[in-house]
Structure formats: C-alpha cells, structure tokens
Amino acid sequence: MDANTQYRILIVDDSDFSRSNISKMLDDPRYNIIGEAANAKEAINILKDRKAHLAIVDVVMPDVSGIELANYITENFSDTNIIMISSLGQESIVIDSISAGASDYIQKPFKKDDLITSVEKILDTIEEV
C-alpha cells in the first residue's frame, strides 16, 4: 500500500468518552474513522457496510463482550485486524483476546503514542502483504 493510503478504522467501546478520545488520538489524514460503535451489534452492522483495516475493540461491553466480538470479526471479516483495549489487564484476558484473533492489547488509560505505535505496527503488516 502506498503512502497515500487511508486506513479504515472502526472504534468499538460502550463509553462515549472513550470512543471520542480514541477518535481524537487518531485524528490524522492517514486514518479514516469509518464508524464508532457502542456495542457488538452496531459494530457488525458497520462492518457489513464498510470494510475496515482495523477494529479497536473494548473488552467489557454490555450483552456481547469484546472478546466474543473479536472472535466473530476473525471468523467473518478476516481482513480486519483487531486491537483490544480495556481497563482490565489480567493475563487471562490478554490471552483470551489474542486467542480470539487480536493482534495487540492495550490497557487503559493509554497514551496517544502507545495507541499510534500499536496501530502503525499492525498497519505495517498490511503494507508488507
């Protein structure tokens, strides 16, 4: 992918503040936030309409957890990479997230640099393909 490629990113978090905060952190011409979803159902509807290179998914959400959503994305939208985010940092959750197909796991609160580093690392692997 060339330097002008805009990467399509979906943000999934039940917290309005968190979605808005992540969106501001990714305010860069390289990134196109294709949608913000407050739950798994909204996220899946957006992904059915628009392909995403990357989904940033909160672990703890109502009804369907972020880990269950990650499993669904991995099975049904295999071109979409996943970064899991959560206030929880227990090893068991990180392992479950990676097993569900996530490429990275970031514990809240995180710095903008940490998020960008993680996003770029994953988007680099797309460029290499």
Add this chain to the structure above:
Amino acid sequence: MNLTTQQNKHVNRKNSIQEILSGSIVEELSIYNQAYLQLDTPLINISVIHEKTKYELPLMFTIDGDFSGNIICLIDIYNKNLTAENKTLFVSLYSESMNILLGKMMTNLDFESGHNVLISNPKMPSDEMIKNCVAKNFNQETLSMCYKYISNALEYDCRIIFNVNKNKLTEV
C-alpha cells in the same frame, strides 16, 4: 465450636477481605489528563452506609470471579452548576474514570494476591437498586473508600462502596 471462636473466625475473614482489596488500591490516577483521582479515605469495613443524597450521581459495576458482588460509586455534584450538556460530558468522563480506576484495581488484585475478578460495564442504578445492593446480610461484607475527583478545575467527593459476597471467596 463456641461463639467466641466463631466470632474470631468471622473477624479474621473480614480483615482478610479488607487486606486483600487494600493491597490493590490505586492511590493516584490521571485519566487522559482530563480527570484526576486521588485517594482521600482508605478502604475500611463499614456497618452503616450513609444514604445516597439527591446530589450524588450513582454508578454500579458488578464483579465476578474469585470475589462476587457489586461496586457502587457515588460522586457528589452539589453546588457544581452542571448544565444539561456539561452533565452528559461529565457523566461520560466520570463513568470511564471509574471503569479505569476499578479495572486497574482488579488488575492489581490479580498481580498482588492472585485473585481473578472481572468487572462489568458501568450501569446507572435506580435508588431502589442501590438500596437492594447494600442490604446487609450475614453473607455480604461492605467496605468503603473515598477519592477526590478533580476535573475541569473542580473538585468532587467520590465514595466507592464494595459489597462482596463472602460465600464465593476462594483462598488463593
């Protein structure tokens, strides 16, 4: 077993829950430079819970795992003159702040004592739900701590109440 031994066992267990949770407390925390939390009163066992005032905004998390029960957060917005729009933003940041604070605490709990406890997403409970949650019974232990919550140059008192079911407590 005589009564004195039973009482001692109960007291020891109470101390143990308090000690386990106290070891995981986060004393200071910045939430994306938009809110700041500072521990004001340490975690203590309480027998009487002061009723929620009309100025306190409630949040409730359920906890499950090696401990089960719920956590109620009450932030006092008395005299803060929040407009409807500001209040929406305030509640959103406050909810995420409590989610991050308690998430870090549960993460520390795992590292420090090996107890694995997960928290739910935050919910806004009714006054009736709060009353039911804090209904004391012999199988439940109640602990409380307070934080100063600073946001937008204003300082708020925030109390956090843990209702832990003792029957699911596992020794690690």
